[in-house]
Amino acid sequence: MHDVTIGMLIVLFGLGSLASFIDSVVGGGGLISIPALLLTGLPLPMVLGTNKLAATMGSLTSTISFIRSGKMNVHLVRYLIPFSLIGAVLGSMTVRQLTTSFLKPLVIFLLIGVAVYTVFKKDWGKSSTYSGLTKKSGLISILVAFLLGFYDGFFGAGTGSFLIFAFLSLGFDFVTAAGNAKALNFSSNVASLVTFICLGSVSFLPGIIMGSAMVIGALVGSRMAIRKGSSYVRPLFIGVTIILIGKQLWDVLH
Secondary structure, X not given: OOOOOHHHHHHHXXXXXXXXHHHHHHOOOHHHHHHHHHOOOOOHHHHHHHHHHHHHHHHHHHHHHHHHHOOOOHHHHHHHHHHHHHHHHHHHHHOOOXXXXXXXXXXXXXXXXXXXXXXXXXXXXXXXXXXOOOXXXXXXXXXXXXXXXXXXXXOOOOHHHHXXXXXXXXXXXXXXXXXXXXXXXXXXXXXXXXXXXXXXXXXXXXHHHHHHHHHHXXXXXXXXXXXHOHHHHHHHHHHHHHXXXXXHHHHHHO
């Protein structure tokens, strides 16, 4: 059991709210929340599990906000959530056995592709052209939900960006794509959290303190995205994706 000081809990609260403000729309909050939790001196598996507790509280709040605003295709995400759940459980179990270092070069390459495509396709995601799934796109969507659920449980960096990109590819506008992505991200967070709890890798006090802050950040961030629309979400999506690329490059080089 690690003792966490009052001062550190205050730091976790402040950084948690900032992390969730960003994460509530396009993901990437782990860039802030995980380094903050590392400052507590918790071992890395405990940091990852504690971060999942906080992130689950924030992503639940964002999911509810998007549902209430109508900026989520509930029928589609309800269909995909079970596959995301299964993938996340398997990913969280696998991370205990294998190193994740081999994934970083691949993630960098994929994130660069996502960023470049989004930057140059300027009208992408401004309005929705989604008209339902075909048999082929349905099967691909199931596979993507499972693989990104597994990835989120196993490694996680850039999951929000990849999910939004996937929903944009189906024809959704940026805001609805973000809402759909957040629902799947919430489901994979829950599955990973349960797995980490069963493995004894969650520190509840710092997780709940940071999670409370994430609820506040998620409320503000998701409501701003819903109110301002694609003109706000698109540049935030590109910016966070570029920061993620830089973070993964830094990790590889150092």
